Amino acid sequence: MDAPLRLLLVEDDLKAADLLVERFRAQGFDVTHAANGELGLAAAQDARFDVMVVDRMMPKLNGVEMVTQLRAQGLETPVLFLSGLGDVEDRVDGFAAGGDDYLVKPYAFAELQARVLALSKRQTQTPDTILQLADLTLDVVARRATRAEVELELNPREFTLLEYLLRQKNQTVTRTMLLESVWNYSADMQTNVVDVHISRLRAKLDKGFETPLLHTLRGQGFVLKEAQS
Amino acid sequence: MSLLRATSFRAALAYTGVLTLSVALVLGLLYHRLEQHLLDTQDAVIWREAAHLSRVYEQEGAQNLAAFVSVKSEANQGFVVRLSTSLGVYLAGNLADFPAPENTQIAQEGWFYASTPEAQIRARVLQLDDDLVVLLGQDMHDTQSLLATMVRLFALALLGLTIFGLAGGAFLARRNLARVAALNQDLQPVLQGQFASRLSVDARGDEWALMASHINTMLARIESLMADAKQVSDNLAHDLRAPLTRLKARLEALLEQSEATARDQLADALEDVDGLLHSFTALLALSRLESGAAKLTRQPLDGAELLTNLHDLFEAVFADKQMHLVLELAPVNGLEGDEPLLVQAVANLLENALTHASVPDSRVVLALSESDGDILISLTDGGAGIPTEKYTEVQKRFVRLDESRSGDGTGLGLSLVAAICRHHGGALTLGEASPGLRATLRLPKRA
Numbered sequence: 288m289d290a291p292l293r294l295l296l297v298e299d300d301l302k303a304a305d306l307l308v309e310r311f312r313a314q315g316f317d318v319t320h321a322a323n324g325e326l327g328l329a330a331a332q333d334a335r336f337d338v339m340v341v342d343r344m345m346p347k348l349n350g351v352e353m354v355t356q357l358r359a360q361g362l363e364t365p366v367l368f369l370s371g372l373g374d375v376e377d378r379v380d381g382f383a384a385g386g387d388d389y390l391v392k393p394y395a396f397a398e399l400q401a402r403v404l405a406l407s408k409r410q411t412q413t414p415d416t417i418l419q420l421a422d423l424t425l426d427v428v429a430r431r432a433t434r435a436e437v438e439l440e441l442n443p444r445e446f447t448l449l450e451y452l453l454r455q456k457n458q459t460v461t462r463t464m465l466l467e468s469v470w471n472y473s474a475d476m477q478t479n480v481v482d483v484h485i486s487r488l489r490a491k492l493d494k495g496f497e498t499p500l501l502h503t504l505r506g507q508g509f510v511l512k513e514a515q516s
Numbered sequence: 517m518s519l520l521r522a523t524s525f526r527a528a529l530a531y532t533g534v535l536t537l538s539v540a541l542v543l544g545l546l547y548h549r550l551e552q553h554l555l556d557t558q559d560a561v562i563w564r565e566a567a568h569l570s571r572v573y574e575q576e577g578a579q580n581l582a583a584f585v586s587v588k589s590e591a592n593q594g595f596v597v598r599l600s601t602s603l604g605v606y607l608a609g610n611l612a613d614f615p616a617p618e619n620t621q622i623a624q625e626g627w628f629y630a631s632t633p634e635a636q637i638r639a640r641v642l643q644l645d646d647d648l649v650v651l652l653g654q655d656m657h658d659t660q661s662l663l664a665t666m667v668r669l670f671a672l673a674l675l676g677l678t679i680f681g682l683a684g685g686a687f688l689a690r691r692n693l694a695r696v697a698a699l700n701q702d703l704q705p706v707l708q709g710q711f712a713s714r715l716s717v718d719a720r721g722d723e724w725a726l727m728a729s730h731i732n733t734m735l736a737r738i739e740s741l742m743a744d745a746k747q748v749s750d751n752l753a754h755d756l757r758a759p760l761t762r763l764k765a766r767l768e769a770l771l772e773q774s775e776a777t778a779r780d781q782l783a784d785a786l787e788d789v790d791g792l793l794h795s796f797t798a799l800l801a802l803s804r805l806e807s808g809a810a811k812l813t814r815q816p817l818d819g820a821e822l823l824t825n826l827h828d829l830f831e832a833v834f835a836d837k838q839m840h841l842v843l844e845l846a847p848v849n850g851l852e853g854d855e856p857l858l859v860q861a862v863a864n865l866l867e868n869a870l871t872h873a874s875v876p877d878s879r880v881v882l883a884l885s886e887s888d889g890d891i892l893i894s895l896t897d898g899g900a901g902i903p904t905e906k907y908t909e910v911q912k913r914f915v916r917l918d919e920s921r922s923g924d925g926t927g928l929g930l931s932l933v934a935a936i937c938r939h940h941g942g943a944l945t946l947g948e949a950s951p952g953l954r955a956t957l958r959l960p961k962r963a
Contacts, residue, residue, distance in 0.1 A: 300758050306765050371757045393761035393793050396768050444828060470829050474860040475797050477867055483832040506771060506783030 291317040292407055295336040297327030297353065298369070299345040307340075310396055316403075324348025331357055336364050337407045340399070343370035343381065351384040358385035365406040367399075397459035397508060404458070418453040421513045423492070423500060425453055434496065444469070445488050452501070452511040461508035485509055524692040528685020536678050543670040550666060554659045558638065559627070562652045565595070566642050569652075573644050582608040585650070594655035596637050602649050611651065629656070636660070695724050702728075709812055711739040745803075756796065764789050798928040801860075802913065805935040812854060812939055816962065819851040819884045819891060822858065827882060830866045838876040839898075841866075844883040850961035851891045853940045858893075858957075861936040864929040865895040865955050873899020873952060886961075890942065894956040896949045907946040933957070 294316045298304040304320050311318045319334070321327035324345050331339065341350040348356075354366050367388040368381040381389045388402050418425040422435040430446060432439040441449065448469050452460060462481045466472045485501065493499040502510050519525055565588070573581045585599045589610035598609035606612060615630035622628045626640050630653070639653025698716075705713040714735060715728040767789060771782045804810040827843050834841040862882070869880050878898025885892045902910060909915050911934045914927040933955070934944040942959040 300762075303758060303762050303765075306762055306769075310765070310769060392757040393764050396765050470825065472829070472859055472863075473856050474863050475794060475801075476863050477791075477794055480829055480833050483836050484829075487832060505779070506786035507768060 291315055292338065292404075293317045293319075293334075293336045294403065295319050295321065295327065295330055295339040295364075297321045297324065297330075297339065297341045297345070297350065299323050299342060307396075307399075311400070314400060324350060324353040328353050328356060331362060331364065332360070338403050339364050339366045340403065341366055341368055341386075343368050351380055351386075354386060355384045367402055367406060369394075369399075395459075395461045395463070395507065398461045398464050401455055401458055401460065401464060418450065418456075420453060420456050420500060420511060421498065422496075423453070425450055434492065439491055441488075441491060444484070445491065448484060448488055449492070449511075452509065455511070457510065457512045459504055459508050459510050464508070519686060519689055519693070522689040522693050525685050525689035528681065528688055532678060532681025532685060535681060536674055539677055540674055543673065547663070547666060547670065551663055554662065555638070558654050558659060562640065562654060565597070566650070566652055569597075569650055570642070570644060573648070578648060581644075581648075585609050594635075594658070596632065596635075596639060596651070596653035596655065598651040600649050600651070602643070602647050604649075607648075609651075611653075614651065699724070699728065703731075706735060711735055711742060752800070757793075760789065760793055760796070764793070795928065798932055799913075802928060802932050802935050805932075805939045810939065814852050814962075815855065817851045817853060817855055817858070819848055819893065820845045822851075822855065823862070823882055823884055823893065826859065826862050826866065830863075830870075833870060834880060837870065837874050839870075839874065840877075840879050842879055842881050844881055844885075846883075846885040848884060848886040848891055851959065852962040853959060857936045857939065858959075861933045861957060862893060862895070864933050868929055868955075869895060869897040869899070873897035875899055878952075889961055891959045891961055892956050893959070894954055896954040897952045898949075899952050901948060901951060901953045902946065904948065910946070911944065930955075 292315075294311060296304060296307055296311070296318055298307065298320070299322060301322065304322070308318045308320050319330055319336070321330045325348050327339075327341065328348060339354075341354060343350040345353075350368055350370075354368075357364075357366075365387045366385065367390060368386045369390055369392060370381070371392045387406055390399060390402060416427045418427065423432070424434075425432045425446075427450060430443075432441055432446065432449060448465065451465065451468050455464075462476075462479060465481050466474070466476065482503075485503070489499075489501045492501055498513065500511055500513065502512065504510060569581065569585070572584050576584075582599055585597055585608040588595070589597050589608070596609075596611050598611040598614065599607040600609075600614070601607065604614055611632060615632060619632075620628050620630040623638070627638060628640065630637055630639055635655040635657060637653035638656055639651055641649060641651050643649055695718075702713070702715040714732045717728045717732065718725040764786065767782055767786045771779060771786065774782060801810075823843060823845065827841060831841045866880075866882070873880070875898050880898065881894075881896045883892075883894045883896070885894070911930050913931045915931075916927040930944070937944045937957050937959065940959050942957060945956045945958060947954040947956065
């Protein structure tokens with residue numbers, strides 16, 4: 288990251304906010320925290336942010352009302368709603384107010400970070416069509432994947448999975464993120480259905496190569512990166 | 517609804533019946549009195565003639581009486597008179613022969629009816645002295661035609677009454693049916709779960725309006741109770757999920773910073789938190805569904821696509837356990853509902869098959885079909901199945917057949933599937949697939 292990403296966090300749960308601020312700072316973000324909707328509104332009007340993370344339920348001005356007001360003032364900073372509610376109707380409320388993404392508590396920090404990054408990218412860049420990591424190359428348009436010049440035989444689902452992992456390279460990706468992004472499911476699945484797909488992909492991607500690229504982080508998820516830390 | 521089955525029409529029918537019957541009774545009585553009156557009037561004329569005749573006989577003798585009878589019999593229309601000896605020999609009058617016994621019919625008080633060649637008469641016989649007898653009678657034609665006219669009029673009146681009664685009943689029933697239909701129309705959104713909608717209350721302020729306003733009061737009460745329930749579950753969600761989320765975040769942060777030796781333990785702790793959150797999410801989803809706090813989103817769905825995608829996701833997991841997940845899709849259309857919920861339901865069934873029916877080389881069939889206007893999504897496994905008597909029990913919350921509760925699973929999976937089915941107006945049924953269990957989601961088709 289060249290310039291640090293400027294993030295506004297609007298969250299009334301101070302303990303949760305401290306933890307988030309700390310973790311975002313550790314990842315190199317420039318974080319400002321506002322403890323309620325009114326303060327959040329003022330902060331957003333004062334300074335320019337790249338992304339806002341807003342809790343939906345807050346005293347005084349709630350998240351949805353706050354974002355509705357900001358949008359009415361023409362502010363188009365991407366917004367991710369955090370919420371303890373997960374119903375479709377609540378999601379719809381959030382999107383109708385001008386939210387760009389919606390994350391239901393509990394979430395993994397990796398997921399929040401990935402979504403925040405995705406939101407900030409969405410505004411500034413068009414997605415790359417050639418993705419690379421070490422000797423792995425993925426041509427999104429030609430639907431072709433090669434590693435060390437050798438073509439990988441991937442089925443369409445595996446290709447989508449690899450593309451997603453590659454776009455989030457060097458970042459932890461959770462099972463929930465994969466279910467939502469690759470299979471488009473928001474259902475809460477208990478068995479690790481995703482793991483089997485990952486191990487099949489790993490068999491095609493890493494077998495016969497000296498450096499493995501696809502790693503499993505126990506208790507967290509998966510990461511596509513060059514070397515094990 | 518059919519008119520004949522409408523309460524108000526039946527009431528009108530019964531009322532018309534009773535009314536017609538009582539009017540018929542009154543008219544019958546009237547007819548009887550009228551007939552009596554006509555006969556009395558007629559009889560009075562005969563008595564007067566009789567008195568006249570006997571006076572003539574007493575004052576002027578038999579010879580003059582015969583002449584008088586001859587004059588009388590020609591002059592008076594409808595009047596029948598016959599003077600004879602006591603043995604019946606004709607002396608004078610307009611009736612040549614005494615009516616034969618087979619043509620006569622005895623009535624009360626010495627009167628009889630007789631058919632003569634000319635007419636039907638009502639007559640009686642008077643003894644003037646030992647030798648002379650006179651028969652006096654009156655043609656019944658006028659009286660009878662008057663009575664017949666009365667009968668026709670009365671019948672017409674009764675017919676008219678019945679027709680008007682039935683027409684009135686049908687009219688009232690139609691009006692009532694229309695109001696009931698309007699009421700049912702207004703109730704449709706409520707049946708769909710929109711408890712915020714209200715019935716329109718008619719300005720007439722009649723009993724229907726009163727009932728509608730009572731129903732509205734009930735709806736308002738239900739709505740506020742449901743809002744309370746939603747508020748409680750929302751607060752619960754917020755209050756409990758927030759600390760759990762923090763706990764998860766702390767564990768994740770620790771996992772990243774810690775030594776390799778502590779990592780395994782932290783990862784275990786994280787997995788436990790995830791399990792807890794999973795149970796919690798399922799429980800919360802279940803209460804929202806069962807309290808009716810969750811609205812049903814109805815969107816048209818492609819059942820085949822829904823199951824194909826789930827097959828695509830799960831097939832590899834089944835293969836990993838040497839099981840075969842097979843799709844059997846019949847062409848159906850008209851499936852509608854909340855896609856995430858239906859995906860969750862089928863995923864729960866698939867996860868159940870993975871954990872409880874894990875038999876190598878067994879076939880697990882995910883099928884889509886149609887029956888009696890319902891859409892059926894079924895999963896048939898090749899496991900040990902569930903004893904029939906436990907079918908209801910396993911759909912309850914936290915019930916697990918594994919008594920030790922040591923295995924995986926929250927005991928909420930099937931309850932959530934059942935709740936999702938009910939939420940869609942359908943039902944979850946379990947059945948024996950020998951071997952194995954067949955779980956079927958029965959969902960009503962789009963109307």
